[in-house]
Amino acid sequence: MIDQIVFYSLALVTLGSALAVVLHRNTVHSSLFLGLCLAGVAGLYASLGADFLFGAQIMVYVSGIAVLVMFVVMLLGRASDLHLRQVNERWMAAVLVCGVASVGLLRVARLHSATVATGATRPGTHEIGRLFLGEWLVPFELISLVLLAALLGAVFFTRTENAQ
Amino acid sequence: MTAQLTLAHYMTVAGLLFLIGIFGALTRRNIIGILMSIELMFNAANINLAAFDRFLHPGGVTGQALALFVMTVAAAEIVVGLALLLAIYRGTDTVYAEDFNLLKG
Numbered sequence: 001m002i003d004q005i006v007f008y009s010l011a012l013v014t015l016g017s018a019l020a021v022v023l024h025r026n027t028v029h030s031s032l033f034l035g036l037c038l039a040g041v042a043g044l045y046a047s048l049g050a051d052f053l054f055g056a057q058i059m060v061y062v063s064g065i066a067v068l069v070m071f072v073v074m075l076l077g078r079a080s081d082l083h084l085r086q087v088n089e090r091w092m093a094a095v096l097v098c099g100v101a102s103v104g105l106l107r108v109a110r111l112h113s114a115t116v117a118t119g120a121t122r123p124g125t126h127e128i129g130r131l132f133l134g135e136w137l138v139p140f141e142l143i144s145l146v147l148l149a150a151l152l153g154a155v156f157f158t159r160t161e162n163a164q
Numbered sequence: 165m166t167a168q169l170t171l172a173h174y175m176t177v178a179g180l181l182f183l184i185g186i187f188g189a190l191t192r193r194n195i196i197g198i199l200m201s202i203e204l205m206f207n208a209a210n211i212n213l214a215a216f217d218r219f220l221h222p223g224g225v226t227g228q229a230l231a232l233f234v235m236t237v238a239a240a241e242i243v244v245g246l247a248l249l250l251a252i253y254r255g256t257d258t259v260y261a262e263d264f265n266l267l268k269g
Contacts, residue, residue, distance in 0.1 A: 003169055011177045018181055018204050022188035027196060034200050041207045044177070048218045050228050053210075060235055065203065065242050072246045073196055076259050087191045088262070094190035098183045105179035112171035112219070119222040127225040128232070136229065143236050150240035154247035 006047055014040030025086050031073045035066035049121025052128050174215035182208035193260045195252075199245045206238040 017037040024030045042057035132140045181204055188201030210231040217227035253259060256266070 007169055007173065011173075015177065015180055015184070018184045021200055021204065022184055022192070022197075027194055030197060030200065034203065037204065038207065041181075041211060044174070044211055045214055048174070048214045050214045050217065050231075053214055053228050053231055056232060056235060057210075060239055061203075061207075065239060068242065068246060069196060069200060069203075072249065076196070076249070076253055084193075086193055086197060088193050091187075091191045094187050097190065098187050101186065102179065102183055105182065106176065109172045109175035109179055112175060115171040115219050116168050117219050117222070121218070122223065124225040124228055128229050131225060131229050139233065143233055146240050147236060150243050154243045157244070157247040157251045 003047070007044075010040050010043040010047060013037075014044065023087075025084075027073050027077060027086070028070070031066065031070045034069060035062055038062050038066055049124075051123050052125040171215060171219040174211060174219075178208040178211040178215070181205075181211070193262065195249050195259050195261055195264075196246075198261065199242055199249075202245075203238060203242060206234060210234055 014037055017033040017040060020033040021030050021037060024033065038057065038061040042054050042062065045054040045057055185201045185204035185208060188204065189198050192198050192201060213227040213231040213234070217224050221227070249259065252264065256263060258264075
């Protein structure tokens with residue numbers, strides 16, 4: 001019973017704030033709702049027993065990416081933007097695309113409507129560490145190269161002598 | 165009366181989040197809005213990966229590890245995207261996607 005209450009309230013928070021991210025006119029409010037939505041996703045991870053993923057989501061997304069997005073919104077925002085329409089004129093086509101995609105997605109989801117969780121959840125951080133430093137060592141090192149490249153790229157693109 | 169939570173519940177939430185993300189990426193005029201919508205789609209995929217671990221492979225962590233990789237790539241993507249946006253904003257003084265037509269003949 002408590003599982004259902006937790007799941008449905010988290011799903012409500014996540015989907016409601018995701019809708020606000022997409023539909024809100026004010027980009028500052030949009031980015032604040034993005035933080036709430038990512039926190040809701042972190043709660044969903046916790047309800048699935050993914051403890052390390054929960055921590056990483058809070059640290060990387062809620063306190064990293066959401067703050068970064070907010071920072072850039074405030075750096076680039078102008079007061080005149082608050083009165084502008086934020087949705088382009090092809091939203092009908094987008095609704096159509098979403099409608100078609102939803103048929104497929106919900107049909108796949110219905111295949112698993114009888115799959116229930118077995119066994120209790122247990123902490124997975126230990127196993128994730130073993131996997132990363134054992135079997136998946138090469139991808140783990142490669143992803144750090146990706147992060148380094150992203151860091152250098154961000155510094156390169158935002159240098160001021162590059163602007164002209 | 166309350167049925168047990170199934171994998172379909174989590175997949176439905178993830179699917180709806182993904183659809184909201186697609187809608188945002190297709191319709192937002194602001195580049196920052198498009199980047200935020202892309203983040204929503206990454207998160208939808210991550211929910212599915214964690215849910216597959218819990219429901220289909222009890223005790224396994226492969227899906228969670230994959231989700232961590234997705235998270236890293238998403239972080240790199242948003243950093244480079246925002247840096248590009250700052251660079252473009254300096255040149256064109258706009259953040260709206262329809263005004264980025266420098267390559268138009």
